[in-house]
Amino acid sequence: MRKYDLVVIGAGPAGMTAAIYGVRANLKVLMLEKLAPGGQMINTNEIENYPGAGKVNGSELALQMFEHAQELGVEFDYKTVTKIESIEDSKRIYTEEDDEVIEALTIIVATGTRPRTLNIPGEEEFKGSAISWCAICDGAKYRDKDVVVIGGGNSAVDEGTYLATIAKSLTIITDLELTADPVSCDYLRSLPNVNVFPYKRVVEFVGKGGEFTGIKFVDKETGENEQVIECDGVFEYIGAIPYTDFLEKTTILGSGGFLEVNERMETTIPGVFGAGDCNSKHLRQVVTATADGAIAAQEASAYIKALRRKEV
Numbered sequence: 001m002r003k004y005d006l007v008v009i010g011a012g013p014a015g016m017t018a019a020i021y022g023v024r025a026n027l028k029v030l031m032l033e034k035l036a037p038g039g040q041m042i043n044t045n046e047i048e049n050y051p052g053a054g055k056v057n058g059s060e061l062a063l064q065m066f067e068h069a070q071e072l073g074v075e076f077d078y079k080t081v082t083k084i085e086s087i088e089d090s091k092r093i094y095t096e097e098d099d100e101v102i103e104a105l106t107i108i109v110a111t112g113t114r115p116r117t118l119n120i121p122g123e124e125e126f127k128g129s130a131i132s133w134c135a136i137c138d139g140a141k142y143r144d145k146d147v148v149v150i151g152g153g154n155s156a157v158d159e160g161t162y163l164a165t166i167a168k169s170l171t172i173i174t175d176l177e178l179t180a181d182p183v184s185c186d187y188l189r190s191l192p193n194v195n196v197f198p199y200k201r202v203v204e205f206v207g208k209g210g211e212f213t214g215i216k217f218v219d220k221e222t223g224e225n226e227q228v229i230e231c232d233g234v235f236e237y238i239g240a241i242p243y244t245d246f247l248e249k250t251t252i253l254g255s256g257g258f259l260e261v262n263e264r265m266e267t268t269i270p271g272v273f274g275a276g277d278c279n280s281k282h283l284r285q286v287v288t289a290t291a292d293g294a295i296a297a298q299e300a301s302a303y304i305k306a307l308r309r310k311e312v
């Protein structure tokens with residue numbers, strides 16, 4: 001059985017930072033990732049608010065973090081974690097790929113989130129064709145076309161700004177106002193091809209003969225004033241669901257399936273920590289994910305030191 005001081009689940013910015021801090025604290029660290037290292041940064045066109053990095057492409061920042069972790073000696077494996085177990089002072093990690101059981105003294109869960117969906121008529125039919133959750137992946141096919149973004153938070157505004165440089169027109173439909181940082185909101189509103197519809201609720205993705213034609217929305221409060229906007233594609237940015245299904249049988253999840261942690265990133269299971277977007281928290285950004293990762297790894301190291309003191 002492979003044995004580690006620390007197994008980090010997820011190689012987004014939280015997990016990569018945790019792994020870096022872990023090896024620098026002299027821990028034997030394994031980082032597991034089910035897709036490509038980088039997490040959501042890979043699908044972000046430009047990150048402009050990570051201190052010191054200036055305006056940087058998300059994939060580039062992801063690669064820099066991954067190379068940094070590897071240079072310091074973090075072991076890495078492509079695996080999807082399906083279950084963790086805590087047996088006295090030892091943790092066991094099970095994966096989808098094979099029957100190997102990995103043992104660790106500590107675990108940091110840094111599995112991030114996936115996009116929330118609306119679950120309204122037409123979504124199932126048009127998802128992956130006219131409906132997307134990734135502007136950087138699918139934005140290019142809407143050059144000089146009409147695009148709608150649903151949502152008004154940081155992701156909607158940042159990705160909307162990117163899409164506005166490609167599309168002929170960009171319509172933002174949100175059930176509140178734009179709630180991203182004011183500078184970004186003002187800039188987006190100032191663009192000549194952008195139109196914002198606040199306090200609306202999207203009720204249907206409309207099609208004709210199997211072809212997507214637009215979206216239907218109503219006033220959020222009254223459900224009245226039905227309107228249809230014709231467009232070629234839609235991007236949904238309406239929040240996130242944590243990748244924590246594999247922890248369902250544990251006691252560490254709070255509301256919405258997010259991990260409940262204290263300020264030291266400790267969960268209620270000793271030796272299991274949470275970091276990044278999968279935690280219950282207010283601001284989900286690269287900088288807060290990396291901060292959580294650093295704290296979690298530091299606490300994992302302190303936990304292991306205490307375990308070793310107990311043994312002698």
Ligand SMILES: Cc1cc2nc3c(=O)[nH]c(=O)nc-3n(C[C@H](O)[C@H](O)[C@H](O)COP(=O)(O)OP(=O)(O)OC[C@H]3O[C@@H](n4cnc5c(N)ncnc54)[C@H](O)[C@@H]3O)c2cc1C
Pocket residue numbers: 009010011012013014015032033034035036037038039040041043044046047048049050079080081082110111112113135155158159243246275276277278284285286287289
């Ligand atoms: C469109 C968009 C634009 C954004 N723009 C910005 C921005 O400009 N600036 C900014 O600071 N932030 C931005 N963010 C937010 C930022 O990307 C996230 O806050 C950050 O990536 C969270 O990092 P994380 O490590 O917690 O999670 P993630 O980046 O989500 O990484 C989690 C990783 O865990 C892996 N994983 C999940 N489950 C398992 C499992 N069971 N086993 C193994 N691996 C698993 C996932 O595949 C993923 O790679 C944006 C987000 C989006 C969606």
